[in-house]
Amino acid sequence: MDVTNAIDCNGLSAAPTLLRIKQALVGLVDHALPLEILVDEGCDQERLRRSLGRHGGAVRLISRPQ
Amino acid sequence: MPDLNVDEIPSGASVPVSADGVSPEVPDFAFDPTDPWTETFQKGLERAGLSGKRIYEVGIGTGINVAFLLRMCGAAHVSGSDLDPRLVVLAERNVRSLAPEEANLFHPVRGEVSLIDTEEAQARIAETDVIIACLPQVGDPGDRRLTAFRKAQSVELPEGAGEKADDHIAHYYPWAAFDEYPFNSVGLGLNEALLRRIRDQAPTAQVIMNFGCRIGTGIIFEMFEANGFRPEKLHSQIVRQDAGTDISFFVMLEKALRGTGLEKDLVCVFFADEDAASPLSASEAQDLLDRDPDTPLFHEVCVIRAVPVAA
Numbered sequence: 001m002d003v004t005n006a007i008d009c010n011g012l013s014a015a016p017t018l019l020r021i022k023q024a025l026v027g028l029v030d031h032a033l034p035l036e037i038l039v040d041e042g043c044d045q046e047r048l049r050r051s052l053g054r055h056g057g058a059v060r061l062i063s064r065p066q
Numbered sequence: 067m068p069d070l071n072v073d074e075i076p077s078g079a080s081v082p083v084s085a086d087g088v089s090p091e092v093p094d095f096a097f098d099p100t101d102p103w104t105e106t107f108q109k110g111l112e113r114a115g116l117s118g119k120r121i122y123e124v125g126i127g128t129g130i131n132v133a134f135l136l137r138m139c140g141a142a143h144v145s146g147s148d149l150d151p152r153l154v155v156l157a158e159r160n161v162r163s164l165a166p167e168e169a170n171l172f173h174p175v176r177g178e179v180s181l182i183d184t185e186e187a188q189a190r191i192a193e194t195d196v197i198i199a200c201l202p203q204v205g206d207p208g209d210r211r212l213t214a215f216r217k218a219q220s221v222e223l224p225e226g227a228g229e230k231a232d233d234h235i236a237h238y239y240p241w242a243a244f245d246e247y248p249f250n251s252v253g254l255g256l257n258e259a260l261l262r263r264i265r266d267q268a269p270t271a272q273v274i275m276n277f278g279c280r281i282g283t284g285i286i287f288e289m290f291e292a293n294g295f296r297p298e299k300l301h302s303q304i305v306r307q308d309a310g311t312d313i314s315f316f317v318m319l320e321k322a323l324r325g326t327g328l329e330k331d332l333v334c335v336f337f338a339d340e341d342a343a344s345p346l347s348a349s350e351a352q353d354l355l356d357r358d359p360d361t362p363l364f365h366e367v368c369v370i371r372a373v374p375v376a377a
Binding site: 008009010011012013014015016017018019020022023026027047050051052053 | 218248291292293319326332
């Protein structure tokens with residue numbers, strides 16, 4: 001998968017990942033969405049998506065083997 | 067032989083003075099070396115077994131740690147650099163007065179050096195055993211993107227927090243400039259940037275870094291592990307929160323997690339007392355400051371040694 005302008009969250013646990021996503025979303029215009037988020041393979045994507053709440057639709061979570 | 071033992075020096079006064087009683091020169095633009103962060107760092111350095119080691123300090127400041135490493139720790143030689151070119155000149159003067167017999171073992175990298183981003187700094191780093199640093203962990207309150215994030219969390223910047231003291235760059239870093247680094251989300255972007263550079267330029271070198279643990283020690287350890295290092299705590303003590311450093315950065319991190327189900331995953335760690343018996347979140351600490359700006363607050367400072375896993 002070709003990923004460009006993705007936000008790298010590799011190495012982060014759930015809370016700092018969520019913070020990074022929220023920080024990245026501040027000030028972004030709609031046409032820049034969805035934002036691609038690189039997460040660890042072990043990331044609990046469902047939990048993270050639940051935590052994102054209304055922001056969930058603004059991001060696309062992507063994991064790939066390190 | 068060094069004639070001072072840091073354990074014999076009273077708390078808050080770890081700055082080594084030369085045998086003839088000379089004190090370091092400390093202009094306003096330099097981080098105050100009598101700050102307990104320096105004392106903590108030096109106790110950690112003393113425990114690190116640095117005799118005969120080649121050391122590089124990123125962010126050399128007044129040169130107080132250079133003098134300490136040469137006089138007290140028996141370092142083979144010390145190199146170092148700073149973002150503020152005035153500080154290297156100052157450090158040279160201070161090392162000459164505080165450690166005159168060892169001053170020839172100090173090899174400063176002159177000029178403005180961000181982290182280790184010059185050829186000379188990288189050449190020095192490549193022949194170094196141990197790299198030490200104590201870098202800011204709070205985004206600059208004036209950073210435009212950080213300001214936007216602060217507003218999104220409805221966190222006010224306390225009165226006066228946006229004013230720049232002479233030693234501003236010793237306390238804050240340009241947050242948005244380090245946003246490519248994942249741990250920037252919790253204020254560790256500058257530190258992570260240094261780890262990545264060390265991994266590239268000196269892959270077998272150890273790292274010893276001094277941290278304020280307001281964000282929690284666990285997440286600092288995670289940063290080392292994510293970047294290929296195995297961390298261990300060398301020394302730790304509780305210090306008073308610097309009255310001039312804005313803590314609303316930590317408040318906005320906590321607020322951004324409210325209502326997400328992850329609130330308990332990241333709670334900043336302050337204390338109401340120097341015995342660390344009464345923990346406070348950043349939000350609770352800020353509430354106390356809002357009621358009385360002179361409220362004493364405390365937090366842990368710890369010295370972490372990290373060894374590259376691949377080495």
